[in-house]
Amino acid sequence: MSSQIVSYFKKSATYQLYRLFTKQVDDFFTTLGEISIKAISTFSYIMKLEIDKNEVIAQSARFGVSSLPITLSIVGMSAIIVAMQVAGEMVKQGAGNYVGMLVTMLIVREDGVIMSGFAIISMIGSSLAAEIATMRVTEQIDAMKSLKVDPIRYLFVPRVVAGLLMMPLVVIVASVVGVLGGAVASNLAGGLNYRAYFDSVWYGLYMKDIHVCLAKAVTFGGTIALISCTCGYNAKGGAKGVGIATTKAVVWSFVAIVIWDLLFALAFFF
Numbered sequence: 001m002s003s004q005i006v007s008y009f010k011k012s013a014t015y016q017l018y019r020l021f022t023k024q025v026d027d028f029f030t031t032l033g034e035i036s037i038k039a040i041s042t043f044s045y046i047m048k049l050e051i052d053k054n055e056v057i058a059q060s061a062r063f064g065v066s067s068l069p070i071t072l073s074i075v076g077m078s079a080i081i082v083a084m085q086v087a088g089e090m091v092k093q094g095a096g097n098y099v100g101m102l103v104t105m106l107i108v109r110e111d112g113v114i115m116s117g118f119a120i121i122s123m124i125g126s127s128l129a130a131e132i133a134t135m136r137v138t139e140q141i142d143a144m145k146s147l148k149v150d151p152i153r154y155l156f157v158p159r160v161v162a163g164l165l166m167m168p169l170v171v172i173v174a175s176v177v178g179v180l181g182g183a184v185a186s187n188l189a190g191g192l193n194y195r196a197y198f199d200s201v202w203y204g205l206y207m208k209d210i211h212v213c214l215a216k217a218v219t220f221g222g223t224i225a226l227i228s229c230t231c232g233y234n235a236k237g238g239a240k241g242v243g244i245a246t247t248k249a250v251v252w253s254f255v256a257i258v259i260w261d262l263l264f265a266l267a268f269f270f
Contacts, residue, residue, distance in 0.1 A: 031231070031252065038230045042156045055158035056165075063124055063159075063221070064166035071119040071170055072177045075112055079178035080185040082106060087190030096192050100200035103182035108209050109269075112175035114261060117220045120167065121253040125228040128159055129249035132232030133242040141233070151233070160225045167221025168214045175213070212268050219264075220257045227253045 045051070087099050132155055135141050141151050179201065186192040228249040235245035 031234075031248070034234055035227060035230045035252075038152065038156060038233070039226055041152045042160050042226065045153050045157045046161060050153060050157070051161055052154070052158055055154075056161050059158045059162035060166050062127075063120070063162040063225075064170055067120050067123050068170060068173065070123055071116045071174050074119045075107070075115045075174040075178045076181040078111055078115055079103060079107055079182045082111070083182040083185035084189040087186035087192055089190075091190040091192055096190065097196055097200050098203065099186050099190065099192055100179075100183070100197040101203040101205065103186070104179050104201045105204050105209070107175050107178040107182070108205060108213050110261070112178055113171050113213055113216045113220060114257070116167070116171045116174045116217070117224065117257045118254070120170070120221070121224055121228075121250055121257075125224045125253050126246050126250050128225065128228035129232040129235075129246045130242055132229055133235035133245040134232075136233060136235045136245075137238050137241055155233070156226070156229045159229055160222055163221035163223075163225030164218055165221075167224075168217040171213065171217040208268070212264060216261065216264050219260050223256050223260060224253045227256060 083099065083103050086102060087096075090096055090099050090102075132141075135155075141155075144151050144154060183194055183197045186197050187194060231245045231249035231252065235241045237244070
């Protein structure tokens with residue numbers, strides 16, 4: 001009788017929901033542990049300067065140059081949309097001299113680095129995860145190990161270093177484009193002249209904002225590269241496993257940079 005009850009309970013929706021929840025929790029902590037272990041190994045190589053410079057250059061071109069068009073498009077368009085929304089109304093209320101300050105603060109503190117991170121995750125992070133996942137399921141990584149080549153040093157280190165170095169440069173360029181796009185939109189939507197816009201840029205922008213923005217960019221770049229490489233490295237199950245690893249890398253990267261952004265906001269602006 002008890003076995004029948006247990007069997008019936010295991011077929012119930014409540015039990016299936018419980019199993020799904022426990023599986024997700026287990027997967028979360030397993031992935032978090034894997035990322036932490038790979039981070040320690042990767043940064044130990046970086047601290048010892050055991051870095052393949054040629055591979056870093058190749059990955060930097062991929063991380064920075066290849067992602068630049070979509071990053072500039074996203075940041076520029078989001079700045080234009082914000083400026084179009086606020087410029088006309090602020091000019092009507094006599095606050096036109098603060099439009100440039102508002103748009104610039106939004107871009108430098110949040111929009112520029114967050115949107116750049118999202119663009120790089122979508123284009124570069126997914127590519128990194130798929131590339132390494134394919135190497136895993138086709139046993140290329142096992143071949144590296146048999147040849148006594150450390151996959152962490154060969155695969156992780158150059159990509160993480162490229163992310164740390166190139167993400168700030170991408171964010172700087174994207175932020176400049178966003179500020180300029182905001183100026184054009186403010187002029188068209190609210191009739192605000194360019195001199196008034198750029199004069200107001202410095203009303204509320206401080207060096208602290210720029211420093212925090214660059215610190216976030218470095219953190220985001222390293223995090224995206226590390227998570228993408230780790231999820232790809234742990235792939236299994238053939239072509240389906242590559243797809244799962246790529247999706248996982250994108251989701252984890254999105255969540256990670258939002259959490260990092262919250263921590264930076266609490267630390268520097270709360």
